[in-house]
Amino acid sequence: MNFSSEGLKRILFTDLGVRKDQKIIVAYSGGCDSQVLLHGMSMIASNDQTVVLVAAHYDHGLEENSKQWIEACRQWAIRFQVEFVSNSAGNKLKSNKNIEARGRELRYRWLACLAEPDGVVLTAHHADDQAETFLNRMFRGGDITQLAGIRFTRPILHGSSVQLVRPLLGFNKEHIRTYAMEHGLDWIDDPSNVRNDADRNYLRNRLLPVLYERGRVTRERLVAATEFCRQISQNHEKSLTERFLEIVECGAKSLLCLADPINLSNVDLDDEPLVFGLMRLWLHRSGRSSPTDKQMNSFLRQMKNSSTRYAELPVADGQIRYFDRKIYLTRLIDTEIPEPGFVSWDEGITKLQEIGIVLRFVKGDSGLPQDCISSSALSFAWHCGHKMINLPKRSMSSMIRKLQQSYRIPPWERRLIPCILYRDRIVWVHGIGTTVDCDSLDTLEQRLLPCLSQAG
Numbered sequence: 001m002n003f004s005s006e007g008l009k010r011i012l013f014t015d016l017g018v019r020k021d022q023k024i025i026v027a028y029s030g031g032c033d034s035q036v037l038l039h040g041m042s043m044i045a046s047n048d049q050t051v052v053l054v055a056a057h058y059d060h061g062l063e064e065n066s067k068q069w070i071e072a073c074r075q076w077a078i079r080f081q082v083e084f085v086s087n088s089a090g091n092k093l094k095s096n097k098n099i100e101a102r103g104r105e106l107r108y109r110w111l112a113c114l115a116e117p118d119g120v121v122l123t124a125h126h127a128d129d130q131a132e133t134f135l136n137r138m139f140r141g142g143d144i145t146q147l148a149g150i151r152f153t154r155p156i157l158h159g160s161s162v163q164l165v166r167p168l169l170g171f172n173k174e175h176i177r178t179y180a181m182e183h184g185l186d187w188i189d190d191p192s193n194v195r196n197d198a199d200r201n202y203l204r205n206r207l208l209p210v211l212y213e214r215g216r217v218t219r220e221r222l223v224a225a226t227e228f229c230r231q232i233s234q235n236h237e238k239s240l241t242e243r244f245l246e247i248v249e250c251g252a253k254s255l256l257c258l259a260d261p262i263n264l265s266n267v268d269l270d271d272e273p274l275v276f277g278l279m280r281l282w283l284h285r286s287g288r289s290s291p292t293d294k295q296m297n298s299f300l301r302q303m304k305n306s307s308t309r310y311a312e313l314p315v316a317d318g319q320i321r322y323f324d325r326k327i328y329l330t331r332l333i334d335t336e337i338p339e340p341g342f343v344s345w346d347e348g349i350t351k352l353q354e355i356g357i358v359l360r361f362v363k364g365d366s367g368l369p370q371d372c373i374s375s376s377a378l379s380f381a382w383h384c385g386h387k388m389i390n391l392p393k394r395s396m397s398s399m400i401r402k403l404q405q406s407y408r409i410p411p412w413e414r415r416l417i418p419c420i421l422y423r424d425r426i427v428w429v430h431g432i433g434t435t436v437d438c439d440s441l442d443t444l445e446q447r448l449l450p451c452l453s454q455a456g
Contacts, residue, residue, distance in 0.1 A: 159287025348380030
């Protein structure tokens with residue numbers, strides 16, 4: 001099947017359902033593949049004024065000629081009568097351990113910002129990329145979902161309404177180069193593509209040519225294997241989603257959390273594929289990427305540690321935490337918690353705001369007297385786990401730490417959320433409530449109960 005602008009038009013607007021009335025972002029590196037994609041799209045736009053294109057070039061800043069590439073791409077876009085925009089990673093990638101993954105993340109985040117809500121970004125991935133991806137993931141021990149390869153469409157970022165669309169997946173490199181030569185197109189040859197230090201380049205430049213030469217392994221067979229894995233993966237995802245809906249605690253998002261927790265009480269932690277699948281689905285639904293297999297295995301080992309039953313794993317903008325057979329996704333908190341001792345009311349409110357917590361009061365039968373709240377007698381104190389308090393309807397005093405454990409208050413909330421004191425006596429503890437000291441206050445004022453919520 002030869003590549004043509006007419007065929008591209010049919011694939012894009014009929015087969016893949018892209019709307020003509022939305023701005024189309026073309027990820028444009030200036031290489032042969034993206035040059036053909038942009039040229040083909042410009043031919044479509046020249047015959048249909050409803051199609052609006054933007055050529056978007058992202059400079060990773062890793063090659064010495066990258067600045068010249070930006071200008072070359074700009075001039076080609078002008079020749080094709082397509083709007084051109086560019087952005088640069090600056091120095092963000094030069095000391096990064098995983099340059100490829102980090103560069104892709106930065107590029108996709110920028111492209112997603114350029115697109116309209118529910119918009120599309122086109123990339124020039126083709127059948128050879130599909131074959132390389134299948135082998136690369138197979139050699140890395142990828143599961144069936146990973147072996148399903150590159151999809152024609154998917155959200156550009158987890159949870160995003162912007163779709164990443166690959167209309168060239170049905171064409172191989174030969175089809176694309178033939179089109180480029182027939183239309184007299186020039187392009188940029190990225191020197192990094194011939195360096196074999198990266199696994200994908202080694203596959204492309206050294207291994208695949210040998211396999212193809214023998215004839216038994218062909219591009220078509222690798223792509224067919226990918227499609228077979230995709231069909232299995234779709235059935236697996238359906239089953240996984242059904243199980244996920246059974247364990248997610250909708251509406252139970254607690255303080256400092258970014259997503260509803262999942263409850264693993266009825267999940268066998270020794271079933272690693274199931275645990276990892278549920279966690280990845282949960283993270284994707286919250287708009288976040290999956291950790292690596294190595295990170296997931298480390299997290300699972302922590303989860304199964306009988307001495308702590310607690311685990312944590314950092315992700316891009318948060319922290320995955322395991323506690324009480326539940327997995328939480330919390331915000332990153334780097335605020336310094338005050339040392340033991342009393343903290344004034346205003347200072348404590350400021351510190352809560354730094355953590356990302358808002359304190360308000362609601363009317364209730366129990367709580368703090370209104371006249372206490374409006375006085376200067378209230379203060380805060382962190383690190384109170386060793387203190388003893390008396391609770392209503394209990395004959396004996398109890399240590400706060402023991403109460404927090406019995407009430408199943410997550411450890412990070414115990415550390416980050418202070419107690420409220422009235423004249424240096426603890427009168428309220430998060431997750432536990434008001435103390436006898438508070439109830440003994442002689443007042444006829446309306447009672448108000450402290451209520452914490454996330455800022456923003």
